[in-house]
Every structure is written in structure tokens, then in C-alpha cells.
Amino acid sequence: EVQLVESGGGLVQPGGSLRLSCAASGFTFSIYYMAWVRQAPGKGLERVANIKQNENEKGYVDSVKGRFTISRDNAKNSLYLQMNSLRAEDTAVYYCARETSYYGYFDYWGQGTLVTVSS
């Protein structure tokens, strides 16, 4: 059974940093694209970042470029999102998602972790 379990969310002040983690199991992690998708309270979905299997290609939404860094450790079956210079508008539930390489959709999602940026 595919499982994605996020951790690392919490309350952080504006300008602060947070590192999210996603532990994957039930599939061969190293052969899949992975992504972070967020959802602000009461709002829609936004793909924040994605990463190819061997980390040689990463993509970011414009609003987080230069502030967020996606990475992965295939030996640990883990995905990460380092978030720096956080802003109030980054407040959201952050989902880890498995992305198919041939059609680019997200077939499995974690339960999400809440990040709140507030003073």
C-alpha cells in the first residue's frame, strides 16, 4: 500500500524557516517524480515544487523561487521542502504527492501538514 506521511509543519514567524519532510513507503520511491502541493485555508490547490527521480531537475512556482528548496533522499525514501523567508501568504496545508512521469498527474497524496506563518 502506498503511503506518504508528512511532518514538520507548525507555527513560525514571518521571515522564519521550516523544513517539511515526507516519508514514502509501499512503492519504489526512486523511480518517481515527487511534488509538494499546498492549499491555503479555504482556497484551492497550488503545486509548489516538484523534483525528478535523481534530483537533476526541479521546478518551482514563481512565488516561492529563491525561498523554497525541494530535495529528496532516495536511500531514505524521503522528500523534503526547505522553506525560508516565510510570509503570511505561505500559510497553508502542504501535501506531499507522487507525480506520474508520463502524464504529470498526482496519483497518491499524503494527509498534509499545516504551516502557519504569523507573529
Place this chain on the structure above:
Amino acid sequence: DIQMTQSPSSLSASVGDRVTITCRASQSINNYLTWYQQKPGNAPKLLIYAASSLQRGVPSRFSGNGSGTDFTLTISSLQPEDFATYYCQQSYSAPRTFGQGTKVEIK
């Protein structure tokens, strides 16, 4: 970035109704269109990919259609468990973008 526009933003329907949700892309995306269902407090769930392919385990009352810029998600006979918010997503080009969502409520 490709903009995805869903209509309507919300709708009220009764159990047994046929419901159709529309998604329009700002440029052609061939059939790189996916539909998700999200219930409150839960992660999105994949329903349909490649515009019309039903994900394994999804009831056959869900169907998708379209190509190019215009797409539809149809629920042939609405069931109580189908009341949720539905999102479309394009994967034709980066960044992957979603529609704003369509909330299906009980009439």
C-alpha cells in the same frame, strides 16, 4: 503559465441528478487534464487522468471528456458520497496548474 478556469464555482444538486462540471484551459493542453475530488479535511483523490481515463477503483458514474482547451467531468447519478469539491489540473506544461474548484452541494 496556463490558466485553468472551472465553471460553475459551486452548484446545488440532488441525489440521482446528472452533474456536469466544465474546465477550460487558456491554451491547448491536448488531453493532459486530470480531475480530483476533495472532501473537507482530506487530501485530494485522483478520479480521472488523461482527460477520460478512470482511475482504478473510481466508480463508473464518473466520466471525463474533452481535448484541447475544453473539458468536462460528469457524474451520471449523484450519490451522497459525491458531495465534495472537484478540481481540474493541467500537466501539459510546467508549472502544473489547477482550476479554482467546483463545490458540489446538496440541494
